[in-house]
Amino acid sequence: MENYSPDEIVVRTIFLSYSRDDRDRVLPIIAALEKRGLIVWWDGLLAGGQRFAHTTESALESADVVVVVWTARSIQSHWVRDEATRGRDRGRMVSVTLDGAEPPLGFRQVQYIDLGNWGKRTASPAFRELLRAIEAVAADPGNSLSVERPVPAAREGGTKLSRRRALIAGGACIAVLGGGLAAWRLGVLSPKADGNSIAVLPFENLSDDPEQTYFSDGLSEELRAALSLNPRLSVAALTSSDAFRTGARTIAQIARALGVAFVLEGSVRRAGESLRVTARLVNGATGFQSWSETFDRKLANVLDVQNEIAANVVDSLIVSLGGSGDGASGKQRIGGTSSVAAFDSYLHGMALYNLAADEPSDRGALAAFDRALSLDPGYAAAQAARSRALTVIGSSYASGKELAGYFDKAIAAARKAIELAPGLAEGHSALGFVLSNGRLDLAGARQPYEKSFELGYGNAAILGSFALYAAFTGSFADARKAVARALRLDPLNASVLRTEAIAEFCARAYDAAQQAVRGALSLNPKVNNVHRILGDIALVQGDYGAARGYFEAETSPLSRIRGLAIADARLSGEAAGQRHLAEMEREYGDNCLYQQALVFAQWGRKDDALAALERGLAIGDAGLVLANTDPLLDPIRQEPRFQTVLHQIGIDHDRVV
Structure with a gap:
């Protein structure tokens, strides 16, 4: 690590597991790791009352590396063993x-490092070995004891993955930041705070049941939605706020990183029919x-609590800006429900849908939305969410007449959401989503997408959806x-920067696209489909060797x-590219017709x-929505047959690139 230039440094997050009896011996290790630019989470960060006591579990699950300090004392600690087990099972343990x-x-089968004689010297061979081990595990997780679990096809790149990810603007812009807080740590992303800006951190689940996290997270997101309805407020989006789920940063640091003036945090304790919400x-x-x-209520009053918090927050902000808080500025969630049971099912569904994991989770989300609507048929937000779930399931897992049926139901659900709540941006966005990705009717999608942009100016996910459609x-x-x-609204979301890169690539603004890709990678080195953009730019510019390197990554x-099919054909002849094309056809069949067209x-x-x-047009390949602006x-852009395809998917003559 010592020979890296500043531009090459990737900041890693470390969870340090140790026995408190060894605290004095561990503190110098923490200091040395932080001196090397690593972000270290340890339970001492919870002292001082600066933040609510966020659970160690979330830090353990999100760390790039779990460093376990073994001593005669820590071996006897059940906590250390449990944390070590989780680090080992994630393939991220360093002993x-x-x-x-x-x-x-x-x-014992995982090699361990002896720091008994390191002497608090960062130049010692043992400490250098620790740094190398941390980097190796962070860059390539896994060890001989990693527990192998079946990975859904949607995570591993099978046919279902290609179809799920082919959908433009398919939901919330979600990115796992991992070690990508490097950009924040190095000061790259620090937007200037507006006086009326706020971030809502994920509320901590203090219930005995960890499965209730969906409820506390959902309450946080519903508060964001309610606050964003006020035109005087700028509300940071989910992904950027969620980056600070663990308690390792102070409020001031979070506010600077997100460019907000205020931060709302809280906790939820749910026990039977009792509910305590602190904010x-x-x-x-x-x-x-x-x-x-602190609100002590019955569970049946959770929606009232949500509205009370929103009203109090808005009034407090208005007072701080020199206005008067009159209680009228807190608005109820557009398209919401008065049924607590329906609300609970909706939150279940959103948690599953946002996983974007596999067919069971997507169908589970649809079932949860259906339950919510059976309890409250007038729940417009659930209708909009149901429409998106139907579009995803149809596009990802169905074919033929079954596929058409899913799209019919998705259109009906989106239109019902709009009928119930004309001001609900999610309803208009869902209709644009199914018309463009499902029906390949880009002309028909224009009005609902433009309406979603008008209504959803405080919603980063809806803005991203519209941006892709517009591009x-x-x-x-x-x-x-x-x-x-x-x-x-969402400065720490790699997916937003990827959207910017795609839009600039479509506009042939290649320098801007490359800059956006670099920003996305600084936040999440593993974000997908950004090296592809760099490779495509290199292809267009005739640098086939560089293109091949990007596609490999x-x-x-x-x-x-x-990408390799195109690059290798340029470098070594069509026969070399043909091998990749054959692999693509074998693995994806008719689900890669658009990609085949690019190769040819x-x-x-x-x-x-x-x-x-x-x-692709005949079978409804969603990839065709990219055709109008794909360099x-x-x-073949001037070919009459190509122009016919564009017109059939709803590209007006004056919008043909």
């Missing part, structure tokens, strides 16, 4: 011994509370406007194979490219 004690049975609003600059309150239909000024607003299997167009086989697009299709 250290301070007194020569061997790790206990079950952990406090903190000034990010001073660290002083502007408002705090694919050639409305680049609108796309840039939406991306700029989304970045203000791409984490999306379909994008990687497609770049190979100069125009008729084959056009035939692939026409076949890789420029070799």
